[in-house]
Amino acid sequence: MDTAGVNGVPVKGFGASVKTNRFGKAVIGDVNSYYRNPIRIDVDKLDENADVTRSVSQATLTEGAIGYRQFDVIAGGKAMAFIRKADGSFPPFGASVMNEKNQETGVVNDEGSVWLSGIQPNGKMTVKWDGQARCVVNLPAVLPAVLENLLLTCAPE
Known part of the structure; x- marks a missing residue:
């Protein structure tokens, strides 16, 4: 196994x-x-x-x-997070958040909220919608002791 x-x-x-x-x-x-x-x-x-x-x-x-x-x-860790694109807007409802192994770790809800799993220091997650990778979230090198309400920026690839 x-x-x-x-x-x-x-x-x-x-x-x-x-x-x-x-x-x-x-x-x-x-x-x-x-x-x-x-x-x-x-x-x-x-x-x-x-x-x-x-x-x-x-x-x-x-x-x-x-x-x-x-x-x-x-x-990895789990947390409620909020993802904003670099221009301040949110990824669309239903966008997939994928880790570096291409595993889905979350789905974007209203106003960028997402329950994320697999949170790793210095990790990188890709946000996809319409079948394409649209932006990348770079996780911080040092994660907070309590993982809740993370504010993450999704920059273009």
Whole structure:
């Protein structure tokens, strides 16, 4: 199992949870041959600075087979933020905010408000609408101790 390089993610099959290693990999040993086996991220034990876009996958393996499943895990802080373009206007309602791995980390609401996940110091997020990248948000090198009501500027690429 692969969690996109995020370590410490609790994953499980039928039995107890195990955590991914420092490379974001884990081995689930409690699978049955020729049966549909659910493999999941244990969201009840997931660190508060991680989000998943899909938490369950299923695999039917033959005897002796090794299966591989990848889950997109977004690591980093979470906060309510407000995004303004360089000219003072707001990105349009429904614009997508994407991280450097091209994972969607938020959707713009009214007047630039957005719930962001995956906030990293010195991170870069791209705001897209109409199918194109329109502007870039450069996150600060030092994030506030309490991540709430971040004011972010989205500059043209």
